[in-house]
Amino acid sequence: MRVEEGFQPVPFQEENTYTSDPVLPDLLKRTLPPSVFQQIEPDLIRLGGEIITSIRSLGDGNKISPPILTQYDQWGRRVDNLQTSEGWRDLKAVAQKEGIPGIFYERKFKEHSRVYGFAKMMMMVGDTHEVFCPLSMTDGSARVIELIGTPEMKKKILPRLISRDPSFAFTSGQWMTERPGGSDVSRTETTAVDTGKSHSFGPKYSLNGFKWFSSATDSEVSVALARTGTAEDGSRGLSLFLVPLRLPLLRERSDPPSSPVSNNIFVHRLKNKIGTHALPTAELTLTSTEAYLMGEPNQGIKNITPVLNITRLWSAATSVGNLRKCLSIATAYAKVRSIKGGSQLLQDTPIHVAQLASINLLYRALTHLTFGVISLLGKSECGVATTDELRRLRMLTPAAKAFAAEKACAGMEEAMAALGGAGYMEENGIGRSIRDALVEKIWEGTVVVLALDLARSAQDRESMESFTSWANRVISSAASDLQEIIQRPLDLLKNALEELRTAYTQPLPPLIPRPALMLVASIASSVYLLEHAIWSRTTQGHSSEVDVEVFRRWVLEGGTAAAIEDVKKAKEGANNRIDNNFAITFGNKRKARM
Known part of the structure; x- marks a missing residue:
């Protein structure tokens, strides 16, 4: 039989990314x-x-490919010529033209500009091959310059970081990770020596060291941590710098391009990664590299914090955006794929629709959680956030990032399986979304790192009170007739809040941070869904029943009960469980260490 003969599968057709969401x-x-x-x-x-x-077509296989590094020319001279693909450059340019990250700093819509810009980003992320990695760091760097940059940085660099003109715009990297510590920057080896010279951008320093992960190696600038104190000072001896990747940093458009090694930054090698293949991630050697101090010396951790907070929300939105892409494909496929001899579509098959509904439920919860925190960020940046909202932002930023990264990949795998064998094919993009999204479990902190970060803020009594008071206010705002309908999930949610109140007591049990983070995120996502259901019941008669059901199912079936139990287990018998964990993993009981 010829391939043109016999049964012909019907290709699925995705609808408008916004209107079908x-x-x-x-x-x-x-x-x-x-x-x-x-x-x-x-x-x-x-x-x-x-x-x-048009945007999806820019990332097809003919236009996008991994970057290529040529370290030496024909005569043995070091050139470090990095070539990214046409598709990568075009997708980055499209995002910049769409106002990402420009929307955030134009602030046409004031505190709501963050929600607007992130909505555009989340819609695009599944089709843009991780260009939002450098743009997220560009956003964070722009915020740091806005807050503590020198007047000349604000005049000459900031407008380029937020420009909608790709021919004028800069992107920025973020260099923190080094070989000794990973997420622990206290052992940073890169040193910074004051040259005693001044630059229009600020005090000029000379950097020497090795940066282990530099995503966005094709950027024009980077913010970097380097040691100005002693090794014994740990993280307290770090300062923040603006580093030009090439010199001169500012040149006329008619000038020839600057040499890639003109600022003594040498690419040791490109990383061979599981995903994010089009993104140039490298190991870099800095040898007397020119850099400019940002803020006060030895305040690097404090000064780079805005970058981390912003990029963590980009990471959460990336996880959710990739889940959106996979769910969209699985939903579209169910509308055209027939079974039972062609007599029934998958969309008319209850057991299949149940699988799609569970993915949809997860997508709704993660989206509401992520945008709830994005809204708080917008208020914070525009100076209209209350003290309680700032405390919630501090708690929920690591929680949302970790929760979205942990949960989204599982949902994406379910979406892949919903297509059967067709889901395992590279052409539909699900595989790439899964590979790319896996990095969100690691980038800007693993779940464990973020759980420890959350614990630092959650142990503050006022922060925890701000969070629980907000949750209880939303619960109590539900009308009495609605409370009767959702009494079971409300009771479970209240139990979760009670359990959380004692989760972060001092001394902190060693196994508490991770399950407690999951409980915080479960509660917060549930409260945001409840807030939406209350609004929907008041204003949106046509969809209120679905929104109430989403809240009910998420609390009862989305893992809240399991999160409560995990916190209880972490509180009880911690030492015995720690010993048994060691024995299960390494085959013998752990020995006491001096």
Whole structure:
């Protein structure tokens, strides 16, 4: 039989990324002022159509490929010529033209600009091959310059970082990770020596060291940590610097391009990664590299914190955006794939729709959680956040990043399986989304690292009170008739809050941080879904029943009960469990260490 003969599978057709989304339109309608929503929705509808046509085509296999590094020329001279693919450059340019990250700093919509920009980013992320990695660091670097940059940095560098003109715009890296410590920067080996000279951008330093992971090696600048104190000072001896990747940093468009090694930054090698293949990630040697101090000396950790907070929310949105892409494919496939001899579509098969509904439930919960925290970030940056909102932002930033990264990949795998063998094919993009999204479990902190970070803020009594008071206010705002309908999930949610109150008591049990983070994120996502259900029941009669059901299912079936039990287990018998964990892992009881 010829391939053209016999049964012909019907290709699925994805719809407009915005209008077909089960969450974004109503979420934005609820959280944005009507005047803002009416202005931005046409732009989101336009973008939703372009994503599945022109933007997606920029990332096809003929245009995008891994970067290539040529370290030496024919005569043995060090050149470190890094070539990225046409598709990579075009996708980055499209994102910049769409106002990412420019929207955040134009602030046309004030504190709501963050929600608007992140909505565009999340819609695009599954089709843009991780260009938002460098753009997220560009966003963070722009914020640092806005807060503590010198006047000349604000005048000459900031406008380029937030520009919508790709021919003028800069992107920025973020160099923290080194071989001794990974996420622990206290053992940073890169040193910074004051040259005693001044530059228009600030005090000029000379950096020497080795950076183990530098995503966005094709950027124009980077922010970097380097040691100005002694090794014994640990993280207290680190300062933050703005590093030009090439010199001169600012040149006329008619000038020849600067040499890649003009600032004594040498690419040791490109990383061979599981995913994010188009993204140039490298190991870099800094040898008397010129850099400019940002902020006060030995305040590097404090000064780079805005970068970390911003990129963690980008990471959460990336996890959710990749899940959105996979769910969209699985939903579209169910509308065309027939079974039972062609007599029944998958969308009419209850057991299959149940699988899609569980993925949809996860997507809704993660989206509401992520955008709830994004909204807090917008308020913080515009100076309109209350003290309680700032405390919640501090707690929920690591929680949202870790929770989204942990949960989204499992949902993406379910979406792949919903297509059967067709889901395992590279052409549909699910495989790439899964590979790319796996890095979010590691980048900007693993779940364990983030759980320890959350513990530092959650142990503050006022922070925990701000969080629990907010949750209880939302619960109590539900009308009495609604409370009767959702009494079981409300009771479980209240139990979760009670368990959380004692989770972070001093001394902190050693096994508590990870399950406690999961409990915080389960509670927060549930509260955001409840907030939406209350609004929907009041204003959106056509969808209120679904929104109430989503809240009910998420609390009862989404893992809240398991999160409560995990926290209880971590509180009880910790020492015995730690010993047994060691024996299970290494085959013998651990020995006491002096």
